[in-house]
Amino acid sequence: MLKAENIKKEYRVHGKSFKIIKNINLTIYDGDFVSIMGPSGAGKSTLLNMLSTIEKPTQGRILYNSKDVTQMKNKELSRFRKDNIGFIFQDYNLIDSMTIEDNIALPLVISGERYSxxxxxVSKFARFFGIEEQLGKYPYELSGGQKQKAAAARAMIxxxxxxxxxxxxxxxxxxxxxxxxxxLSKMNRESEITIIMVTHDAFAASYSKKVMFxxxxxxxxxxxxxxxxxxxxDDIMKVVASTGGEINETI
Structure with missing residues (x-):
């Protein structure tokens, strides 16, 4: 279970304080698939960064199974992140000088896992995401969809x-x-991995189990x-219409 209690995030710029996250409480259960939606500047990515331990809240606590990650020191937090959290970003973050196979394998190589x-x-996750034939290629040789699948395989490995x-x-x-x-939906169902996704796209959000606005x-x-x-x-679009959000209706 992931729980946020009274989290707030403020930034100070030239002596002025800007409140990005004002006061959020939420609970996400194991096996959930949650989408976070809202207009630009609403605080979606900031919230995601705090929940994923990239940033610490200005106030409040973030608990993973009752363990407060906001109190962890850098070394402990890095180890926790490496063992428990995966990331997929819009811009893929693949290493251009490495093959797709090596990109996917990288987290296990860093962990010192055996070559076999x-x-x-790598073979298992490449097969799951349908990119077996791309393993020997480099990121610049792949389409955007293939690169994102490679990034997802790297996150899931x-x-x-x-x-x-x-x-x-x-x-x-x-x-x-x-x-x-x-x-992602199949992975969530079959492996019961918890997924938290920020999106502007109502169609993408409809693949999740719940949406927070x-x-x-x-x-x-x-x-x-x-x-x-x-x-x-349809329910997502009704909420979007009622709140005046800047959400895409379709991909």
């Missing part, structure tokens, strides 16, 4: 407890977006899926 295990795990995705379909075409979302630094609405994705999409 690394090869087996450590078998994280929580996967954070920041606009993972933002740079993808319609077909690539759907393929990636289907993979953030506006002006606060969560002002939450809706849950009943398993009917089309209906959930």
């Amino acid at each position: 295990v690394i090869r087996e795990e 450590i078998k994280p407890k929580v996967l954070f995705a920041d606009e993972p379909t933002g740079a993808l075409d319609s077909r690539s977006s759907i393929e990636l979302l289907n993979c 953030i506006k002006d630094g606060n969560i002002n609405a939450q809706i849950d899926s009943d398993g009917n994705r089309k209906k959930f999409f």
